[in-house]
Amino acid sequence: MHSSASALGHNDHAYWHASRRRLAPLSGEAHMADLLRVMGADGDAGTTWDDPLNVAVWCLRDGAVLFHEGGPTESLFVVRSGSLKSVKLSEDGYNQVVSFAGPGQVLGFESLHRGVHRNSAVAMEVSSVFALPVKGLDRRRQQSAALDMALQMAISRQLDGAGDMAELMAAVAADVRLSRFLLWMSRRLASVGQSPLRFHLRMCRRDVASLLGVAHETVSRSFSNLASEGLIKVLNREIDILDMPRLIERARCTRGLSESAQASIPTRSLAMATDGTAHSASA
Amino acid sequence: MHSSASALGHNDHAYWHASRRRLAPLSGEAHMADLLRVMGADGDAGTTWDDPLNVAVWCLRDGAVLFHEGGPTESLFVVRSGSLKSVKLSEDGYNQVVSFAGPGQVLGFESLHRGVHRNSAVAMEVSSVFALPVKGLDRRRQQSAALDMALQMAISRQLDGAGDMAELMAAVAADVRLSRFLLWMSRRLASVGQSPLRFHLRMCRRDVASLLGVAHETVSRSFSNLASEGLIKVLNREIDILDMPRLIERARCTRGLSESAQASIPTRSLAMATDGTAHSASA
DNA sequence: CGTAGGGTTGACAGCTTTCAAGAAGTGTGG
DNA sequence: CCACACTTCTTGAAAGCTGTCAACCCTACG
Numbered sequence: 001m002h003s004s005a006s007a008l009g010h011n012d013h014a015y016w017h018a019s020r021r022r023l024a025p026l027s028g029e030a031h032m033a034d035l036l037r038v039m040g041a042d043g044d045a046g047t048t049w050d051d052p053l054n055v056a057v058w059c060l061r062d063g064a065v066l067f068h069e070g071g072p073t074e075s076l077f078v079v080r081s082g083s084l085k086s087v088k089l090s091e092d093g094y095n096q097v098v099s100f101a102g103p104g105q106v107l108g109f110e111s112l113h114r115g116v117h118r119n120s121a122v123a124m125e126v127s128s129v130f131a132l133p134v135k136g137l138d139r140r141r142q143q144s145a146a147l148d149m150a151l152q153m154a155i156s157r158q159l160d161g162a163g164d165m166a167e168l169m170a171a172v173a174a175d176v177r178l179s180r181f182l183l184w185m186s187r188r189l190a191s192v193g194q195s196p197l198r199f200h201l202r203m204c205r206r207d208v209a210s211l212l213g214v215a216h217e218t219v220s221r222s223f224s225n226l227a228s229e230g231l232i233k234v235l236n237r238e239i240d241i242l243d244m245p246r247l248i249e250r251a252r253c254t255r256g257l258s259e260s261a262q263a264s265i266p267t268r269s270l271a272m273a274t275d276g277t278a279h280s281a282s283a
Numbered sequence: 284m285h286s287s288a289s290a291l292g293h294n295d296h297a298y299w300h301a302s303r304r305r306l307a308p309l310s311g312e313a314h315m316a317d318l319l320r321v322m323g324a325d326g327d328a329g330t331t332w333d334d335p336l337n338v339a340v341w342c343l344r345d346g347a348v349l350f351h352e353g354g355p356t357e358s359l360f361v362v363r364s365g366s367l368k369s370v371k372l373s374e375d376g377y378n379q380v381v382s383f384a385g386p387g388q389v390l391g392f393e394s395l396h397r398g399v400h401r402n403s404a405v406a407m408e409v410s411s412v413f414a415l416p417v418k419g420l421d422r423r424r425q426q427s428a429a430l431d432m433a434l435q436m437a438i439s440r441q442l443d444g445a446g447d448m449a450e451l452m453a454a455v456a457a458d459v460r461l462s463r464f465l466l467w468m469s470r471r472l473a474s475v476g477q478s479p480l481r482f483h484l485r486m487c488r489r490d491v492a493s494l495l496g497v498a499h500e501t502v503s504r505s506f507s508n509l510a511s512e513g514l515i516k517v518l519n520r521e522i523d524i525l526d527m528p529r530l531i532e533r534a535r536c537t538r539g540l541s542e543s544a545q546a547s548i549p550t551r552s553l554a555m556a557t558d559g560t561a562h563s564a565s566a
Numbered sequence: 567c568g569t570a571g572g573g574t575t576g577a578c579a580g581c582t583t584t585c586a587a588g589a590a591g592t593g594t595g596g
Numbered sequence: 597c598c599a600c601a602c603t604t605c606t607t608g609a610a611a612g613c614t615g616t617c618a619a620c621c622c623t624a625c626g
Contacts, residue, residue: 060612063516074487088450091589095447096450096453098449098450099449109438109439109442110439110442110443110445110446111439111443112436112439113436113439113440113443114391114437114443118443118446119446138428138431138432145421148421149421152395153395153396155438155442156392156393156394156395156396157391157396157444158442159392159393159438159441159442160393160394160396160397160401160444162391162393162445162446162448162449163401163445164404165448166379166381166382166445166447166448166452166583167371167379168379169449169452169496170379170493170496172496172581172614172615173581174581174582179464187332204603204604205604205605205606206604213452213453213455213496214582215582215583215584216604216605217582217583217584217605217606217607218581218583220604220605220606221582221606221607223605223606223625224606224607229436236590236591236604236605255388292601315586442584455582455583455613456613457613457614487571487572487573488572488573488574489572497614497615498615498616499572500573500575500614500615500616501613501614501615502574502576503575504574504614506573506574507574509574518624519572519573519623544567
């Protein structure tokens with residue numbers, strides 16, 4: 001599992017002096033194969049291994065900022081180890097946590113079309129990321145079909161994950177939101193080989209609260225509630241899921257069912273061959 | 284603007300009889316150039332016009348289902364005209380609106396990595412979409428660099444839009460959420476050439492409420508509030524933005540600023556050259 | 567004309583936010 | 597090693613807002 005670190009380990013004295021060589025390709029390199037493995041493309045096909053290209057790896061200490069909101073999008077990043085958070089400072093100074101990213105997740109893609117980052121990425125622990133310069137990314141994708149495919153899949157997962165977030169916030173009750181968050185966290189950790197029942201939250205309550213869209217006191221209270229019901233055990237940021245089935249049950253409560261039956265969806269697709277005259281109707 | 288419809292207009296009698304030829308390549312075809320134009324790739328470069336490929340166009344009547352949650356992901360779709368909504372039925376039957384999609388937006392990409400749709404797409408008016416079969420999509424992208432680039436950008440925008448959603452729901456007060464929604468709508472309509480100050484909502488209050496994560500009565504009340512303050516004028520689904528600056532001001536209210544100063548972000552990137560031993564710390 | 571769905575508004579219970587204070591953990595420096 | 601400062605986390609109490617239930621109006625449609 002740690003074999004991917006083999007390409008690193010030199011220039012250990014870079015520390016945060018690296019901040020001086022502003023965003024230089026620092027910290028080390030890794031083989032493309034490592035990148036693909038982290039991105040979960042191992043099972044696909046060991047097709048084009050004619051790619052000897054190395055990938056830059058950046059190492060981040062806890063709290064380090066990978067990129068700043070408003071800064072130019074010079075690279076795409078794939079989380080290699082650790083975890084990052086994406087935060088967006090509102091115009092009034094409040095900063096909103098948009099997402100948490102773990103190994104295999106892509107950072108910065110959403111800013112590609114504008115060339116400017118729409119949020120900052122901050123490491124929540126000692127982390128490392130693969131850096132893929134946007135300049136030359138197309139060429140690289142053309143050269144390596146495996147990378148291209150892996151990126152597509154990663155982006156698809158990313159978009160899928162964004163849907164999860166919407167689901168998270170769709171819940172009304174704070175307890176339900178927190179339950180869903182814990183389950184989401186559990187699934188995510190399980191997918192990278194960690195225990196889904198016992199884990200350490202890397203983020204503070206305030207960040208969780210921000211992501212869930214509630215006050216951080218409410219998060220604290222919800223933790224206490226779930227704990228007092230025997231669903232979980234909480235010791236600061238150490239979480240034990242004691243009763244997974246009931247936690248799932250707890251996460252399932254949504255708004256009243258009264259609205260469900262009405263906005264029903266037909267069970268079969270319908271199409272018609274009208275000309276694209278929808279514009280006229282909207283004027 | 285309507286020139287893109289030139290390739291259509293035949294087989295006008297397909298109507299929803301098309302539902303019988305289950306998901307057949309129906310309704311018509313258009314030139315790849317049309318697709319690229321809708322995707323906003325016109326300004327880029329008229330590079331590889333050696334692509335004579337046509338793209339299937341599906342026409343949908345109001346309420347038609349483009350694809351069902353749980354169904355196989357056979358095609359990617361790009362909205363050509365009209366508007367769609369993505370909905371996800373919760374396990375308990377309540378269906379949650381995840382997003383609204385307009386011209387140029389991609390549908391189905393989030394399901395690509397699993398091969399199964401994670402939500403349904405429903406037309407909110409007479410609409411049309413380009414259909415790109417996933418089978419052979421890679422080949423097509425390789426053939427047309429313009430399509431490849433356009434897709435990348437569209438997906439980037441999509442992901443960017445997902446961030447907007449998070450921002451939408453981050454607001455505490457219902458009035459603020461609705462204000463942000465209206466501004467989001469306004470911007471989106473402006474980007475496709477429609478009036479940003481006067482528009483017709485294609486979705487019912489319940490769908491807005493679902494997207495915003497509030498009760499539909501609350502949406503109704505918030506509309507009334509904003510109207511009584513003179514910020515907007517509401518006539519059923521007809522919206523007039525009367526005072527854009529103050530509406531923006533209204534949308535800017537977030538949670539108390541007290542939390543803002545604390546979780547400050549360093550103003551410069553920090554990096555360190557630790558080996559990827561973050562795994563050990565997480566055990 | 568009657569029904570069904572969409573939209574608005576009122577009343578009240580319930581939950582969340584806010585303000586406030588205290589407890590517990592972390593890190594620094596003596 | 598302890599003291600101190602600082603942040604994080606927890607808990608309490610009151611005010612406010614939202615969810616829910618309910619009634620009513622309106623339009624579309626058969």
